[in-house]
Amino acid sequence: MTTHRTLAAGAVALVALGLVGCSSSTSTTPPAGSPTTSKNPATSELVFFSVGGTFQKAQVDGLFQPCADKNGITLKQDEGPSVAKIRAAVESGNVPWDIIEVGESDLPTLIAEDLIVPIDYSYFDQATLDAIDPVFRPERAVEAVIFVEGIGYRTDVASHPTTWAEFWDTSKFPGLRVMPSGNYFNPTVFESALVADGVTPGQQYPIDFDRAFKSLDKIKGSVKAWHDTPAPGVQLLVDGEVNYGLLPNGRVLQAKGQGAKVDFDYSQAFRLVDYHVVPKGAKNLDNAMKCLAYSMTKDASVAFMKLIAYGRSNKDANKALQAEDPAYAATLPTSPDNYAKTLPTDMTWYAQDSGNGKTWLQVSIERWNEWYGQ
Amino acid sequence: MNSERRRSIPWGMIWLTAVIAYLLVVYFGPIAWLLRYALEGGGGSLLQVLGSSVTRSILVNTLTFAAAITILTLLFSYPIAYFAATSHGRTRNALLLVSTIPLWTSLLVRSVAWLIVLARHGPVNEILLALGLISEPLNMTHNTVGFYVSSLYILVPTMVLVLFASMRGIDPAHVKSARTLGAHPLQAFLNVYVPLSIPAVVSGCLLVFIIALGFFVTPSLLGGPSDRQFSMLIQQTVDRFADFTRGAALSLVLLICSLACLALFGWVAGFNQFMGGRYRGKSLGSLQRVSLKLRYLDVPLRPLAPVLESRRLWLIVVTITLVFMFVPYIVIIPLSFSDAEYLEFPPSTWSLRWYEEIAGSSRWLTAGITSVVVGGIAAAIAVSLSFVGSLGMRDAPGRVSRVALPLIIAPMLIPSIIYSVGAFMTASTIGLSDTVLGIALAHAALALPVCFILIATAVDGVDPAIERAARSLGASTLTSTRRIMLPLVRPVLYVAALLAFQTSFDEIVVALFMSGVQTRTIPRLMWEGARLEVNPAISAVAVLVLGAILILAVVTGIVQQASLWRRQRVRVEESSQ
Numbered sequence: 034m035t036t037h038r039t040l041a042a043g044a045v046a047l048v049a050l051g052l053v054g055c056s057s058s059t060s061t062t063p064p065a066g067s068p069t070t071s072k073n074p075a076t077s078e079l080v081f082f083s084v085g086g087t088f089q090k091a092q093v094d095g096l097f098q099p100c101a102d103k104n105g106i107t108l109k110q111d112e113g114p115s116v117a118k119i120r121a122a123v124e125s126g127n128v129p130w131d132i133i134e135v136g137e138s139d140l141p142t143l144i145a146e147d148l149i150v151p152i153d154y155s156y157f158d159q160a161t162l163d164a165i166d167p168v169f170r171p172e173r174a175v176e177a178v179i180f181v182e183g184i185g186y187r188t189d190v191a192s193h194p195t196t197w198a199e200f201w202d203t204s205k206f207p208g209l210r211v212m213p214s215g216n217y218f219n220p221t222v223f224e225s226a227l228v229a230d231g232v233t234p235g236q237q238y239p240i241d242f243d244r245a246f247k248s249l250d251k252i253k254g255s256v257k258a259w260h261d262t263p264a265p266g267v268q269l270l271v272d273g274e275v276n277y278g279l280l281p282n283g284r285v286l287q288a289k290g291q292g293a294k295v296d297f298d299y300s301q302a303f304r305l306v307d308y309h310v311v312p313k314g315a316k317n318l319d320n321a322m323k324c325l326a327y328s329m330t331k332d333a334s335v336a337f338m339k340l341i342a343y344g345r346s347n348k349d350a351n352k353a354l355q356a357e358d359p360a361y362a363a364t365l366p367t368s369p370d371n372y373a374k375t376l377p378t379d380m381t382w383y384a385q386d387s388g389n390g391k392t393w394l395q396v397s398i399e400r401w402n403e404w405y406g407q
Numbered sequence: 408m409n410s411e412r413r414r415s416i417p418w419g420m421i422w423l424t425a426v427i428a429y430l431l432v433v434y435f436g437p438i439a440w441l442l443r444y445a446l447e448g449g450g451g452s453l454l455q456v457l458g459s460s461v462t463r464s465i466l467v468n469t470l471t472f473a474a475a476i477t478i479l480t481l482l483f484s485y486p487i488a489y490f491a492a493t494s495h496g497r498t499r500n501a502l503l504l505v506s507t508i509p510l511w512t513s514l515l516v517r518s519v520a521w522l523i524v525l526a527r528h529g530p531v532n533e534i535l536l537a538l539g540l541i542s543e544p545l546n547m548t549h550n551t552v553g554f555y556v557s558s559l560y561i562l563v564p565t566m567v568l569v570l571f572a573s574m575r576g577i578d579p580a581h582v583k584s585a586r587t588l589g590a591h592p593l594q595a596f597l598n599v600y601v602p603l604s605i606p607a608v609v610s611g612c613l614l615v616f617i618i619a620l621g622f623f624v625t626p627s628l629l630g631g632p633s634d635r636q637f638s639m640l641i642q643q644t645v646d647r648f649a650d651f652t653r654g655a656a657l658s659l660v661l662l663i664c665s666l667a668c669l670a671l672f673g674w675v676a677g678f679n680q681f682m683g684g685r686y687r688g689k690s691l692g693s694l695q696r697v698s699l700k701l702r703y704l705d706v707p708l709r710p711l712a713p714v715l716e717s718r719r720l721w722l723i724v725v726t727i728t729l730v731f732m733f734v735p736y737i738v739i740i741p742l743s744f745s746d747a748e749y750l751e752f753p754p755s756t757w758s759l760r761w762y763e764e765i766a767g768s769s770r771w772l773t774a775g776i777t778s779v780v781v782g783g784i785a786a787a788i789a790v791s792l793s794f795v796g797s798l799g800m801r802d803a804p805g806r807v808s809r810v811a812l813p814l815i816i817a818p819m820l821i822p823s824i825i826y827s828v829g830a831f832m833t834a835s836t837i838g839l840s841d842t843v844l845g846i847a848l849a850h851a852a853l854a855l856p857v858c859f860i861l862i863a864t865a866v867d868g869v870d871p872a873i874e875r876a877a878r879s880l881g882a883s884t885l886t887s888t889r890r891i892m893l894p895l896v897r898p899v900l901y902v903a904a905l906l907a908f909q910t911s912f913d914e915i916v917v918a919l920f921m922s923g924v925q926t927r928t929i930p931r932l933m934w935e936g937a938r939l940e941v942n943p944a945i946s947a948v949a950v951l952v953l954g955a956i957l958i959l960a961v962v963t964g965i966v967q968q969a970s971l972w973r974r975q976r977v978r979v980e981e982s983s984q
Contacts, residue, residue: 080924082924115648117647129841130924216643216647257546257549258549258631259632269549272526272528274527274548291747293748405632405635406461406464406465406468406632
């Protein structure tokens, strides 16, 4: 899996640089079948399960609703996915969802436990397949979003930190902060704590939890809240309850676009990729494959990126957006300038066995809960 | 006569059995299922849960919070309840209406409102800054301050209602006679009124303590790291980590704590407290005797007597309390007309965009329909069961009712998070999770206690001689019930139906677990709104829901008046004949 990750990290770079490059895809996938040939029984619904908020709205409006409308599918939604929920549903035999958004750290577990099915790439057209690097369309998942988690700040505060060491420096940058909890979708709280403590950026693994928590002890008093989902974190920044936050770029930039006095700094932000998967036992398999195929097209990707400042893996889409609105394209995490400032992560490390039958993700959550209530 | 009695079917017992059977299947069944889950494999998971220092510290937090907030709520509510109980007519109605108005607004919305009121740039900080009382905004959300203030706000109405219900029965003549015998007003209050109000205080404190024990929404939204509550731990374990065995074990721990409190209460006061206290627990008298010790406060307080006895002081106290009860509305209503994408108070620009967004959103409309249907079914079940159950309870021998009553009001006295987890697991197994029927059945069980107390009190108030007269004239039990009892208590049935509907319409914990892709209720969407996408839409929905409930209340009032008026007219016509 680490190979897969390294590939993905490299591929984000490819997307970033590929804004100008040509599609030199090394695709070895079978030729695309007609998207209308359905091997799976036709159903009328499609249930999309994602992390909610304006992000999920952008996913629905940009990636899935047009496909649903065209095919007469009723699109339903659920919010707050987790591996545990997917496992429980697959085991019970009653799987309510068809397309699920998951973090990169969840993917190895889902594959190892055989909880997700292979993506049927015969639904995809050749142009789309050619425009997407194969690491973003592995056997059982397709890229959902390319984003970063980094420093969001108030623009009405004199200055803002640009490194994690500065973020931790409460005398130079006074005021409250907001940070993700250890139960958050992506464990970036540990990554930032280590980089702040002097770990060479990009070399956070294996995570030294003792060191990470010691580092978090230092900033704990200045953290107003530890959010489990991004929206409340962004809200605290927008309300001026906090001056700075470790937040996803898209939501902060969206709030900025809506007139909030906030902005996002890409320096030392952590690069992340989320994926869309189809759970085993999904009831609307045909619709899921149809709409996943649509979600990866140039048109869908451009529509999504315009709705929220996140990146996609479709190189043609990036070129189209660059041509259409260069100023906006420059604000995305995949723009070459922004990309150069960001730091890589290895979320798949968290899916590895910690040595006692628990994954590092489970260990991180347990240790977080012990630390948090103190 | 004798032969007729032998032939008559024991309807009362049948009805009571039906109600108990419903609760056994729909309410206690899922809880028992949970126990089975928790004890699977010899209770290893239970030991594991109790062995965790995180779990233990959260449990201690939860118990400490529940005790502290109960005392605060009592101190806050006693003056209002006292004033309401000792005043009359309009003053009393106004006091009760204002202090219980929060009960008509979603718990979720009330919590979100406090989030705004106490915000760094919220009204409270702005006022304090303007007055020069502080130089830096106070940090009042996501910490213990915000949690306690909002919790107090949420619990006061319940305490006031329980206190008032029984303080109303305290005969003012007792205090008057103490005064005639030469007691100082303060002395009379401490020596006579307070001991007489002890049963009310005990019931109120129990109810509030139990609600606080299961607090979930408010700490999730307003609390800080040290305010984590046990129910949050349960929700996280079941929902985020889908660890059902551990979730069941945690629920069992909370259940044991609640049952211990209930057992203590049953021993001290007896469950009939909730029915106006027909029977009393063994130790209530001794508790009253203990409260008599308060009279020693009389001497040290005596110098303050002129202040304490001034009605003006108490009017100020009550006024402050009542203003406190109105604060969230001062925020929610303007906020719903905001033009900003994010919560901003006071709004800088105004618009109807959030109302338009909701009216044009199929998600909210579908959720609205689901909520109405679920609430309707739940209200129909709860009211019919309560009505027949009340008849059964009235005719049941004391021994039966002493067992049946705690069972019927259990859904009110056991933290709903426990039931929700059990209901979710059971319903998933039998395919009722995420269905309108499943949620409605669960909501009916939760609404049953309030409906039952209301209707049983009304049924008890009907003179049995009227029905006896009908029966002696040849009416069967069923006929006399239908023709005599039903019309007499009909107005109360409407109110009970409204309350049941509102309970369901507002319910979030069961909905959080049981509603999913196919059935999203309004509170469920609001919860997601508050957690995932904070914008003024939530306040617009709150205003709409509040409006809908007020309209329903007015309609209920009119229907109730009409049926009273019709009855009077019939009586007038009869007497004029």
